[in-house]
Amino acid sequence: MKFTTPEAIRLALLSQREIALFDLRGEAAFATGHPLFAANLPLGHLEQRILLLVPRKETPVVVYDDGEGYAVPAFDRLTAIGYTDVSVMKGGLSAWKGAGYELFEDVNSASKAFGELVEARRHTPSVSPQDARALIESDADLVVLDVRRFDEYQRMSIPHGISVPGAELVMRARTIAPDPATTIIVNCAGRTRGLIGTQSLINAGLPNRVMALRNGTIGWTLAGQELNHGHTESFPDVDEKEREDARTAAQAVSYRAGVKRLSPQQLDALKDDRSRTLYLFDVRTAEEYRKGHIEGFVNIAGGQLVQETDMYAPVRGARIVLADDIGPRADMSASWLAQMGWDAYVLEGGFDGELATGEHEAPRPPAPKAPTITATELHDMAGDAACGVVDVSLSTCYSEGHIPDAMFAMRSRLADAVAALDTFGRIVVTSEDGYTARFAAIELQPLVNAEVLALDGGNRVWRSEGLAWVAGAGQRLTAADDRYRRPYEGTDNPVEAMQAYLDWEFGLVAQLERDGTHGFFVI
Numbered sequence: 298m299k300f301t302t303p304e305a306i307r308l309a310l311l312s313q314r315e316i317a318l319f320d321l322r323g324e325a326a327f328a329t330g331h332p333l334f335a336a337n338l339p340l341g342h343l344e345q346r347i348l349l350l351v352p353r354k355e356t357p358v359v360v361y362d363d364g365e366g367y368a369v370p371a372f373d374r375l376t377a378i379g380y381t382d383v384s385v386m387k388g389g390l391s392a393w394k395g396a397g398y399e400l401f402e403d404v405n406s407a408s409k410a411f412g413e414l415v416e417a418r419r420h421t422p423s424v425s426p427q428d429a430r431a432l433i434e435s436d437a438d439l440v441v442l443d444v445r446r447f448d449e450y451q452r453m454s455i456p457h458g459i460s461v462p463g464a465e466l467v468m469r470a471r472t473i474a475p476d477p478a479t480t481i482i483v484n485c486a487g488r489t490r491g492l493i494g495t496q497s498l499i500n501a502g503l504p505n506r507v508m509a510l511r512n513g514t515i516g517w518t519l520a521g522q523e524l525n526h527g528h529t530e531s532f533p534d535v536d537e538k539e540r541e542d543a544r545t546a547a548q549a550v551s552y553r554a555g556v557k558r559l560s561p562q563q564l565d566a567l568k569d570d571r572s573r574t575l576y577l578f579d580v581r582t583a584e585e586y587r588k589g590h591i592e593g594f595v596n597i598a599g600g601q602l603v604q605e606t607d608m609y610a611p612v613r614g615a616r617i618v619l620a621d622d623i624g625p626r627a628d629m630s631a632s633w634l635a636q637m638g639w640d641a642y643v644l645e646g647g648f649d650g651e652l653a654t655g656e657h658e659a660p661r662p663p664a665p666k667a668p669t670i671t672a673t674e675l676h677d678m679a680g681d682a683a684c685g686v687v688d689v690s691l692s693t694c695y696s697e698g699h700i701p702d703a704m705f706a707m708r709s710r711l712a713d714a715v716a717a718l719d720t721f722g723r724i725v726v727t728s729e730d731g732y733t734a735r736f737a738a739i740e741l742q743p744l745v746n747a748e749v750l751a752l753d754g755g756n757r758v759w760r761s762e763g764l765a766w767v768a769g770a771g772q773r774l775t776a777a778d779d780r781y782r783r784p785y786e787g788t789d790n791p792v793e794a795m796q797a798y799l800d801w802e803f804g805l806v807a808q809l810e811r812d813g814t815h816g817f818f819v820i
Contacts, residue, residue, distance in 0.1 A: 298372060301359055301384040303396040309357070310334060310814040313638075315574055315614035317351050317358045320390075321367035323707065323778035330400035332393055333407050333812050336611030339779055340367040341689065341708030343374055345733055348660040349595070350611050353574045354379045361386035361393075367709060378662045399812035402801055404781055405489075405605050410805040411637050411817050412489035417806050418819040421496045423511040426520040429482055433457055439480035440473055441510075442466065444494040444600055447531065452787070453514055453524040455484050461532045463494050463600020464580050464626040467501045468543040469532040477504035484510035484517075486785035488802050490604055497629050500553075500820070501546040515785050515795045540623055547628035551643060553820045554632040561647045564618060574615035578602060580626045589652035591644075594620050596657060599630030606637065616640045622648040638816035664735040669753040672762050675700075675725055685721035685747075687714065689737045690728045690756065692777035698768050700727065700759055706774040708737045714774035715744050723748045731755030 309316040319338040320327045327337040338346060338360075351358060358380055360371045368385045375383045386392065394400060403409070415421060424432075432439055433456055441458040443450045450460040461469050466483070474481055481498065485491040488509075495509040510516065514524060535543070559567070567575055579590050580599035590596065597609055599619070610617055617639050621627035627643045635641040678684050679701075686703040688695050695705045706714040718724055724747045728734040731754045738751040752759065760766055784790050784798035809815050 298369070299384045300387040302387055303393045303398055306332075306359055306386065307398065307814060310613060313614050313816065315356055315612055317356055317612045318386075319358065319360045319371070319611070321360055321362045321371050322365060323709075324404065324781040325778035326363070328403050328781040330402055331390070331406070332398065333401050333410070333809075333814060334607070334613045336607040337404065338611075339709065340371055341737075341779070342691075342733065343371060344378070344662050344664075344736060346659075347375065347378065348662065350609075351380070351574070352576070353571065353612075355381055355571065356574050356612055357382045357384070359384045359386055361389045363390040365709075399808055401805075401808060401812075403798070404783070405607060406805075407637070407815070408604050408606050409489045409802060410809050410815070411633075412492045413802060413805040414809060414817055415496055415819050416488075416492050419496055419499075421492050421499070421509060422507065423492075423495070423509040424482060425511050426517045426522055429455070429510055429517075430520075430522055432480070432482075437480065438476070438478060439482060441482045441484060442470065442473065442494070443484055444490045445485050446598070446601060449486065451527060451529065453526055454528050455482075455510065455514065455517060456523075456525055458484065458525070458528070459530045459532065462582075462598050463490055463497070463603065464598055464630050465532055465582075465600075466494050466497055467503075467547050467629050468535060468540065468623065468625040470498055470503055470505075471539050471542065472533055472535045474505055479505055481505050481507045482510050483507065485513045486783075487513045487515050487798065490600060493603060493633060494600070497550075497633075500550045500632070501543070501629070502549075512799055513785065515799060519792065519795060540625075543625040544623065544628075547625035547632075550820075551628040551632040551635070554635040554641075556628065556631040556635050557642045558645050559618070559642050560645055564644055564647070567616060567618070567642075574612040576610045576612075576615055576617045577620070578609070578617065579620045580630050581621055581623075585622075587655055589648075589654055590657075591620055591647045592653045594657070599626045602630055603633045603637075606634070606639075610639070614640075616642065618642040618644055620644045620647060632820075636818055636820060661732065664732050665739050667735040667738040667751040668749070669735075670725055670750040671753050672759045672764060675752060675759075676762075676764050682720075683722040684725065685718060685723070686725045686727060686752075687718070687737075687741070687774065688727050688756070689733055691779055692773075693780045694729055694756075696768065696770060698756075698760075698766050699771055700756065701765050701767050703727065704772045704774050705777065707777065707779055708733060708740070710775040711737060711741050712744060713776075717774050718745055718747065721745075721747045723750065725750050725752055727752035727759070728755045730757045
C-alpha cells in the first residue's frame with residue numbers, strides 16, 4: 298500500500314504535474330466538501346468509469362475517503378486493473394482539512410468557481426429576473442438564449458427562450474439576432490453557464506447588447522415568476538458566411554487564450570507520447586457525432602465540458618484536444634479550458650477521412666465470471682418468496698424503473714444489506730447492463746448463506762424482452778447517497794436550498810484566493 302500526504306498532493310497541483318485525485322464517496326457526500334480539483338468516483342462504480350477517466354495507466358492516481366473504508370479496496374482494484382502509480386491520501390479528507398486546506402462544496406466546483414472569477418474580472422453584464430420579465434412582456438427587440446442541455450431546457454425554460462447549448466452560441470447567435478440592435482439575454486439554471494455564454498459572445502465581438510439572466514432559472518423562480526415546461530424551440534441552421542464569420546471570431550478568441558492548433562499527423566505524435574495523459578473530445582451535438590466522428594474521440598457538447606470538466610477530464614495537468622468539423626465550437630470551448638489551466642488544443646481537419654458512426658463505447662476492465670441467470674429464468678421465478686432481487690444501479694436509475702420487487706442497494710454498502718437478505722435462499726443481483734452486477738454478486742456471496750447470481754445483461758436485457766417494469770422509490774436496503782440533487786434541477790426544491798446555492802456561488806472567488814492552487818486566468 299502506498300500513501301501520500303495532503304502537502305504532496307497540493308505541491309503536485311501547484312507545480313502543474315499530472316495528478317488524478319478521486320473522492321470515493323457517493324456524490325451526495327462528495328458535495329458536502331472536497332478539494333477543488335478532486336473528482337467524484339464512487340467506489341461502487343469505479344470499474345465502470347476508470348479507463349475512460351484515466352486512459353493512461355501510468356498516471357499518478359490518488360484516492361481518499363472520509364473514514365468509510367473505501368480507499369483500501371479502491372487501491373486494490375486500481376492496481377489489479379493495471380494502474381502503476383496509485384496512492385491513498387493518508388488520513389483521508391480529515392487530513393486535508395487538518396492541514397488547513399480549503400474544502401469546496403457542491404459538484405463541478407472548479408468550473409463554477411472559474412465562472413465566478415470571470416464575472417468578477419470582466420464585470421460580465423447581467424439583468425435581474427424582474428427586469429428581464431419586463432423586457433419580455435414589453436415586446437422589446439430581444440431574444441432569450443438558453444445554454445443548458447436540451448433536456449434541461451425542455452424540463453423548464455424562460456418565456457421566449459430558445460435552446461442554444463453553450464458551445465453553439467458564437468456560431469448561432471448572429472443568425473438568431475442578425476440586427477445589432479437586438480438585445481440578447483443568456484440564461485442557464487444558475488450562474489456559471491449563463492456567465493460563460495454571455496462572456497463568450499462578448500469575447501467573440503458580437504455587436505449586440507448581451508446580458509446574462511442573473512441567477513438563471515433559480516433567480517427567476519425565487520422572484521416568483523413562472524417558467525415554461527415542455528418547450529422545444531431549438532437553434533436554426535447557419536449559412537456558410539455565418540459559419541466563416543463565427544470561425545474567424547472564435548479562432549481570434551482561442552489565440553488570445555493560448556490555445557494551440559494541431560494537424561491529424563501532429564495528433565498522432567501526441568498519442569504516441571506515453572508520458573502525458575491525452576483526452577480527445579468531440580464537442581459537436583450528439584446527432585452530428587453519431588452520424589460520423591473521428592475514431593477515439595468522445596462526444597461531450599463543449600458547454601457541458603467547460604461546466605463539468607471534472608466529470609470528463611479529472612487528470613489535472615493532462616492535454617485536451619477538441620474536434621469540430623466547423624470550428625467555432627472547439628475554439629470557444631478550448632479558449633475557456635485554456636483559461637482554466639488546461640493544456641488545450643484544437644484539431645484542424647481529420648473529418649475528411651473514414652469516420653466512425655454511432656456511440657462511443659467506453660472501455661471497461663473485464664467483469665468477473667460470476668454465476669448468472671437469464672431474464673427469462675428470473676421471470677419464471679416471479680412470486681417465489683425464496684428468491685430476492687438486488688439492484689445496484691444508480692439510485693436515480695432505480696427510481697426511474699426497476700424489476701418488480703427488486704430492492705435497491707449501493708454496491709459499496711452491500712454489507713449493510715445482509716440482515717435484510719437473510720430470508721432468501723437465492724439472490725439475483727442486477728444493474729443497468731449487468732456489468733456492475735457481476736462484481737457485486739462476487740462480493741455479496743461471502744456475506745450471505747444464499748446462492749448469489751448476476752442477471753445476465755442486467756436491466757437492459759430485462760426491458761428489451763418486454764418484461765414487467767415499475768417506477769418509484771421501491772425498497773431500499775442501504776442509504777442512497779450516490780446521487781446529489783442539484784438545487785437548480787427543478788422548481789420543487791426548497792427556496793432555502795436554492796438561495797443557499799446562490800450564496801455559495803457568490804463566495805467562490807474568495808475561496809479560490811484562499812485555496813491558491815487553481816492557476817486560472819481570464820482574458
